[in-house]
Amino acid sequence: MKNTLLALSALILLVACNKEENHADANVHITGTIKGFKKGKLFIQRYADTALVNIDTIVIDGSPTFESHLKLDSPEMLYLVIDRVKTNSVDDNLQFFAEPGNIKIVTYLDKFYSAAKITGSKNQEVYQEFLAVKKRLTDANLDLVAKDIEARKSKNIAQLDSISLKSDQHLKRRYLYTANFALNNAKYEAGPYIALSEIPDANTKYLDTIRKSMTPQVAKSLYGKMLTKYVADRKKAEAAPVQ
Structure with missing residues (x-):
């Protein structure tokens, strides 16, 4: 039993360390909640030349909260795009000005763009x-x-x-x-x-x-x-x- 607990503790510590290493060079921490959104995907995108490209993909399965760690060389306009899986809406794209630091996004599934509150970015x-x-x-x-x-x-x-x-x-x-x-x-x-x-x-x-x-x-x-x-x-x- 003692060995099992030690093994679990070591595993948790390893996962935590790996997580920190994966985000070691990140300078933008984005957290958020999409009230009413229980299942689907979120994509954080940026413009590369004239096309939007994914820079992070977040799977939502049960909890409406999400988190992302990014590295930006300077403040940049990004796009939070929601994939509702079974439903379609023209209100699926949220534009936000990201910058180094902690950014929080709170919105609703049925008013994804219009009800969004974004804090933590002066830009x-x-x-x-x-x-x-x-x-x-x-x-x-x-x-x-x-x-x-x-x-x-x-x-x-x-x-x-x-x-x-x-x-x-x-x-x-x-x-x-x-x-x-x-x-x-x-x-x-x-x-x-x-x-x-x-x-x-x-x-x-x-x-x-x-x-x-x-x-x-x-x-x-x-x-x-x-x-x-x-x-x-x-x-x-x-x-x-x-x-």
Whole structure:
């Protein structure tokens, strides 16, 4: 009996040591709960070139909690994708800004994306602040689209001209807000990410101003390097003689 207990203790210690060794180089610890999710799989994905690839797979069997240990060279936008096994939903992909440290994700099976609460990432906080204003701007644009449809039905030319002017002003306002937000948050990796993902076709001088405002640490990050290269490529293309 004593030998059995010793053997079990040794086995537990070995498993614990192996687990620690497997996560020795990890700098991101993700824990979470998906309430109502009892069976299926979770995938943590990142973009590699233009495609999403798995960097971790988590099997859910009975407990709605999950855990992942990752190594990131710098803060990066990742995607938590749920495989419901027997049911399908368009709400299966949760975008979150991961960074070194402890990140916690709490959500529900039936509101996987919309009810998600993500804590532990400053870049996520910055990105969520941007998304809140982006939603208001998007809603305002949808109102203009609805008015445009009605004006076309009634063939109200004067109203169509007014809506067209407002749409142009709204687009400029959206670009200006996004550029200013990225500029004011250039000390976070979310700054260059927002510039690249939301306004890649903005005037080069605006993108270059954001690039110049990045801190040295952000400039060395994944999205900092991407923005620097993108601006350099734009400048080169604009300077090339027209043939």
